[in-house]
Amino acid sequence: MAAEVKPIANTLHTPSEEHEELREQLMFDPRPREELNRMVLDSMTHTTPRYWTAVGVLTVLVLTLLLGMWGYLIFTGIGISGERRPNYWGIFIVTFVFWIGISHAGTFVSAILRVFKAEFRRPFTRAAELMTTFGLAAGALWPLIHLGRVWVFYWMIPYPNARWLWPNFRSPLVWDLLAITTYLLSSTIYLFLPLLPDLAMARDRTTGWRHAIYRALALGWRGTEAEWARLRKAISIFAFAIIPVMFSVHTIVSWDFAMGMVGGWNSTIFGPYFIIGAILSGVSAVITILVVLRATLKNMTYFIRPEHIDALGKLVLVFSMAWAYFFFNDYLVQWYGGHDVVRALLSFHASGPDAWIWYCMLLFNIVIPWLTLWNKKLRRTPWVMLVVTLLINVGMYFERYTIIPLTLGHQRMPFDWGEYSPRFPEISLALGSLCLFMLLYLLASRLIPMVPVWEVREGQEAHLVRKVGKTVVPTVSELD
C-alpha cells in the first residue's frame, strides 16, 4: 500500500475540515458496522401509531376495494367493468402492464447497476428489489382478475388435461405466464440472496418470533469464505441472467399487443418501447419510494441522501429521453407508412374525445421531466422529485391506457368502434392493487432490513480519498 494513498475517509474518526463536503456522500460518511446494524434494526422495529393506522386502513382497503370487489366480480361477471365490444381489454390489462413495468426497476437498479458497478446503488438495491417483487405480485393478479372464468385459470399452466391437450405454446399469453413466473421466482430469489448476511445480522440481534424467522431464513449464515464466495457467484449469475429475463418479460408483455392483428399494435418497435417505458416508470417509482422511505422510516436520512435521488433523477431524465425517442419512432413510422386505419387511429388519439389522456401522457413523460430534471438543485429536492416521479407514473399509466382501450376502440370496422369508460369496480380494483402494494411494502419495511448493510459497509470500505496536488478526490477501489 503506497504511503500517499491513505484511506482518510475510512478511518472511523471525524474527517478533517477540508473533507467536510465529502461527508454529504454516504460512502464518505462511514460509521462503524455496529452502529449501522443498530440503525437498520431500529428502523425495522420502530413503529408508530401512524404506522399502524396506515396498516389498518390499507388492510381494510385491500379487503374491500380489492378482495371484496374481486369476489363480487367473480360472482357477477366481467360485465360490471366498463369493457365492451370492441374494447375487450381495459383497465385490467392497463394496470397489469403498469405493475409489470414498475417491477422492472428493482432488476434494473440492482442488477444493471451492480453489473456496471454504479456505487450509488448500494443503499437502495433492497428497496428497489422489494418493489420488483411486490410490483409483480400486484401485477400478476391482473391477468387473473381479467379472466372471464378465473376459477379455471389453471388451464393455462403447462400440464395436460384429461385428453392430453396441453396449453397452446404459440399464444403470447402462455409466454406471458412463463415469463412472469420466471421473473417473479427469480426476482424473489434475487431479493433473497443478498439478504442472507443481513438476515444473519438480524438473527444475531433479535429474540422471540423475529429471531425464529431470521434464523430460519438466514440458512445458518456465518460469513465464512465459502459462503461469501458462493454468494458472490450466485449474485453474479443472477445479475447477468436476470437482465435478459427482465427484458424478455416486458418484451413479451408488449408482444401481447404486437402479435395482434390490431392497427397500431402490430409494431416491431413495441418490445424496446415497452422496456424503456417500464424502466422509466420503474426508476421513477424507486425515487418515489425512496423519498417516502426517507421521510417516514427511522434513520433513513442517513442511508438515503439527496445524492441518490440526484443520481436516479439523471437516469429518469435519460430514460424519459429514450422513451420520447421510441414513442416518436413508433408514431412516425405508423403515421408515415400506416394504413388509413392507423392514421385514423393516431388522429383519434390526438383529437378524439379522450385526447386529453394522450396530451397528459406527453406532458408528464416528456415535458415535465425535461423541464425539471436537468437542474441539479431540483433533482436534490425530495418533494420536487416526488411530484415529478408520481406524474411520470401517471403519464406511463396513460400511455398504456392509450395503447390498450383507446386503440382497440378504433379499428378496421368503423361500424364497430367503441368508446370505453372504466366503471367503478375496475377503478376500485386498480386502487385496491395499489393499496396491496403499499401494504406489502409497509409490512416488509418492518420485517426485513431495508438497507443492505453489508453492501453499504463494503462500499464504505472501498471508498477512499486520494490527495492529488492540493486537493483530495474521491476514489473507489475494487475489493472483489
Added chain:
Amino acid sequence: MSDTISRRNFLKLTGLGAAGAALTGCGKAARYVTRRPYYDMPEYGALGESTYFATTCGECPAGCGLIMRTFEGRAIKAEGNPQHPVNMGKLCSRGLVGVQGLYNPDRIKGPGRRAQRGHDQVTALDWNAALDVVKQALGGGQKVAFFLGLSPDHIADLTAELAQAIGAPAPVRYGALGMFDGRAGLAEACRQVFGEARLPYFDLAGADLVISFGANFLETWLSPVAYTRGYSQFRRSAATGKRRGYFISLEARRSLTSGVADEWYPVAPGSEGLAALALGRLLAERGWALPLDASAVDVDAAAQAAGMTRAQLEHLADLASQAAHPLFIPGGNALAHAGGLAAARSILALNLAAGALGQPGGLYLSPAAADSSSLRDVQALVDRMRTGQVETLFIHGVNPVFELPPALGFTEALSNVKQVISFASFPDETALQSDYLLPDHTPLESWGYQRTLAGADRPVYSAQQPVVVPLYDTRSSADVLLSAGLLPYSDEVDFIQKKIAPLITQGGNVQATEIATFWARFLQSGGWWPVQAALAAPSAPAGLEAAAPQAAAAPEGQFHLVTYPTQMGDGRGANRPWLQETPNPSTTVVWNTWVEINPATADALGLKNDDIVKVKSSAGEVEAAVYRFPAIRPDTVAIPFGQGHTALGRWAEGRGANPALLLAPALNEAGDLAFGDTLVTLTPTGRRRPLAKLESTAGVYGEH
C-alpha cells in the same frame, strides 16, 4: 324451478316436458284426444330426435308457411316451409321469434275476470263459468259486436257465421298493419280500376323495372317475405339474358325498402299520386295508353310539389317506357293521405298502361277478398259503442287500445260497453280494459287456417296446427264461441274440416278421397294450394277519373310525420326480447323509439343525437330521443311504430313512445286513416337519453 338450469336439471326438465305432453294429450281437454296420434308418434317420445310440424305463422296476416322443429314436446325453431307458395322456406324476423311468444312468461295463463277495468287484479275463472258468460253474452243478438284482427282467417269465418246466426252486425276486422298497408284504399282502388275489391299482387320476379310509391314491401307491406323473394329474383341477372331489375323508390324517408333502391327520390309526403300522374302524362307522351286523362297535369308543378325536377320525372318516364316489364307499386305511405285513393288509382293505372296485367312481371289480383274492414267501419263500431248500442264486445287478435289512434275515441267508447270479453293471449292494453280474459292459445298451439294471402301467386289455404301441447289453461276461441251451440260444428277442428272439405275435389298439392286423409295431408304439407300459379288477371276498366291529389308543403315550423311499422309489426312483437334486440335495419337502434330527423334540420333546431324531443301534433304528443337520420326529407320527421306499450309484459311495457298518439282521426275517401297528412312540431326538452344502438355513431357518422 330456479332460473338457472344445470345440465342435469335440463335433462330432467326435458324428461318432464315429454311426460307432461303425454299427460296433457289425454287428460286436460277431452277434444285433444282426437289428435293424440300426433303426440303419440313414436319419434315424439324418442329422446334426442326432432319432430317437425308444418303450420302457419301467426305473427302477421301474411300467412307464411312454417316448419316448426320440436324436440321432446317443445317448439325449438321456426323454419320456413319450402313448399309454401308465400314464403318458399324463407322467414322474416317476426316469424322466427314466434316461439318467444309461445313461451313468453307474461302470457295470460287461464281464464279470469277483471275486478275493475284498467287494474291488474284478476280473479281466476273456471272455464265452465267462462263458457256460461260467453253463452249468455251471445244471446244479446244485435247488441253483440266482434272486433277481430287480420289473422287468423278461420276465426273470422267462424265469427262471421256466428254473427249472422245471432243477428249481430258483421265482425269488424282491422289492425295497425292493415292501416300501414293501406289495405282499404288498395282494395277500393282495385275495385275502381279493375272492378274487383281485391288486393293486388305484383310479380316482382318477372319485372325489370319497379317504381315504388312509398311501398315498404321488404319490411311489412302485405306480405314482406313473398315480396323479398320476388325482389331477389328481380335483382338477379341470369345467363338466359335476364337483366338485373332496376328499382326506383319515391318516398319521403329512405326506408329499408328504399334503401336498396337504385334511385331514391325523397318526395313530399302526399305528393306520390301527383308524381304518378305526372309520370303518366309523360308516359302518355311516349305512347302509353293511359286509362285516365292525365293531360291536364302540369308536370313542372307536380315535380315541384313532389320535390323533384322535371328532368327526373322525364328520366323515370324514359326508363319506364324502355322497360319490358315495369311495375308501379302503390304503398301505404302513398295511400295514407286525404287523396290516397286517387293516388292509388293513378299508380294502378300506370300498371294498366304498361300492359302487364295477369302476365309474369305484371299485376294480378290476389284471391284475398278485401274482407278486412276500413277504419270507417271501425269508426262506426266506435260510434255504436259510444251510444250504448253494444252490450258485449268480443275482441280477438287485435289490440285496438294500442293500435288505433287514441283520438279515434275507442278507449273512451269502451266505457259505454257493458262487458268486454278479450281472447288475448297476452296482457295487452286492450285486455287490461276488458272484463273477461278468455285467453286463446298462441298460434303455435292452435288449429286454424289463413286464406287471405296477399303474397301468394295462387289461392292458398294455409294450415295451422298445434306444434306443442298448450302450455297453460288456455282454450281455443273457436271452441269457446262454438260452445254456445249456435252453429252446427262440434268443435274447432270440425269447423275447419267442413271449411276445407270443398278443396278435396279441386286438385292441388294434396289430394285424397275423403276428409280424414285429406285433413292429414293438408296438415302435413302445411296447407292446400294449386300446383300451378293461378291468379286472376285483372280486367281493363272503363275511363277513370283523374283526380290529382293535392300535396301541401308543411307550413313553416311544422314537419310532416312519417310513421312506419318495424319488426315489431303492429306492436305485438314488442314483448319478444329478440325482436327488441334485433337492430332496426336503418338505424340499428334496439329496445326503444327514436325520432328520425334530417341532420340539417336537427342542426337548425340545435338537436344532437339522443336529445329527447317533444313531438306534438293536433292529436297529441310523444317524447323520444333524436336520431339524426341522413336520408329523410328536411321537412319530415319519422317515428317507428310498435313501441310505447303501457301493458304487454316486462319487455314491452314502458319502453319508447307510441306514435299512434299523434295521429288525428282523419279518414280519406277509401276509409283509410290519412296518417300521412299528420303535421307535427318539435320542441327540444333539454333532456338526453342515449339510444341503444349497434352502430358506432363516431365510426359511421364521424360524430362523437
Added chain:
Amino acid sequence: MARRIIHLALFKEDQVDETAEALEALRGMGIVDRDISVISGTPFSEKMLGRPMTWTRVPIIAIAGAVVGFLVAAFLNFGTPLLYPIRVGGMALQTIPTSFVIFFELTMLGLLISTFIGVFVESISPSYGPAGYDPRISDGQIGVLFWAPPELDPKLHETLTGLGAEIIHGTETKKLWLF
C-alpha cells in the same frame, strides 16, 4: 479422534492487514489452511487474506438446471403438439420462431432456480472447516477459526493478541439454523 478445540481469534473491522498477518503466523506455526476458516461480516476476497481459493458447485448446478429447462422447453414446444394435434391460425404444428421464446424462458427459469437450489443445498450441507461463530462477526469483525494442538496455545496467544486479536477458546456454534 478426540474432539479438537476450536479457537476463534476476533479482529476489529479495520484490522484486515492484521488478520492477514495472523493467518501468515498461524501457517508459520504449522497449522494448515484446511484447519483454518475465516468468517467476516463484510466480504473479503481470498487474495486479500492470502487464503486458498474456495470452490463452489453453484455454477455447475446452475448449468445443469439450464439444461433441464432447455429439455423441458423442447418437450413443451415440440412434443406436446404431437400428443393432441390442433392446428391454429394456419401455423405448422411445431413452430420454430415461437419456440425461441419458450426455450429462453424455461432455460432461464432452470438456470436461476437451480442457482438458488445450489446455494441452498450448499448452505445447509455440513462444512468441513472449523465451525464456530460469534455474533460480533455480523458487526463487521473478522474471525479466524482454527484447530490447533494444545501445545501451541501460549505461542498463539502471544502472536495473536500482539496483532490486536481477542481470542476465544473452545468456541461453539449455537443453533444457527433449524437443525
Added chain:
Amino acid sequence: MAEQIKEQVNERWGMVIDMNLCTGCNACVTACAMENNIPWVGEDDAGYGRGIYWMRIQRYWEGEYPETTPSYQPVMCQQCGHAPCEPVCPVFATVHSEEEQINLQVYNRCIGTRYCANNCPYFARSFNWFDYSYQIPEPLNYYLNPNVTVRRRGVMEKCTFCVQRIHAGQEQAKAQGRAVRDGEVVPACAQACPADAIIFGDLSDPNSRVSQAARSQRSYTLLEALGTEPKVIYLKGEGTYGG
C-alpha cells in the same frame, strides 16, 4: 399424424353473400339468435356494446342527401383459413377444425382472456359479460336448441356456420351411405334469408352452388389484405341498370 389429418379433410364449408340481393332486413340476425341459443342482453347492455350478435348487418351511408344510400353488409365470423384469433388463445379454445375447415369455438375450454376478440379484425366475436342465458325466465328457456351449448358467463362465442347442422347433415348422409348433397346443409341465416342472398355449401366441390357463386367476377372477401383467407365470400352489388 400429418397423414391422419390429411385424410380427415374432405369438406371445406363456405358461404357466399350476394350484396346485390341483401336487403339488410336482419332476418338472418334473428334466425341466428334463435338457432344458436343466443341470449339477449337488454337495452342497457345492448346500448353499451355488449349485445351478442354472431352476425350483424353493418350499415354505412354513402353520399350526401338526397343521394344518401345505405350500404348493408352482413358480417359474421369469416371462418378464416389463417385465423388470427386462433394462435393467441392460451388454452386452444378457438381452433381450426380439420373436418369442416372452419374455425371452432370450444366454449367449455374458454377461460375468457378475450384475446381472440381483440385479434379478430372483423369483430365477429361476442363475450358473455354476464350470465345472460341463465337469466332467461321460465318458460322462455324452453325453446333453447338442445344441439347448441348454452353458454355461461365469461366465455367467448361466435358464429360456427351452424356446425350442429353440418354434423346432422353429415351423419344423415353417412347413415344413408352417401356424400352430403349440395344444399342439404344450410345454416339458420341462409335458411331464413328472404332474399336468398346467402349461399352455403362445400367450397371443395367445384360444382356446388357456393363454389359457382364464389367464382363470380364480383367476389371479394373482407379485409383481404390481411391474408386471413376467409371462407365467407361477398359478391359486390351490381350498381348499374342491367349491370
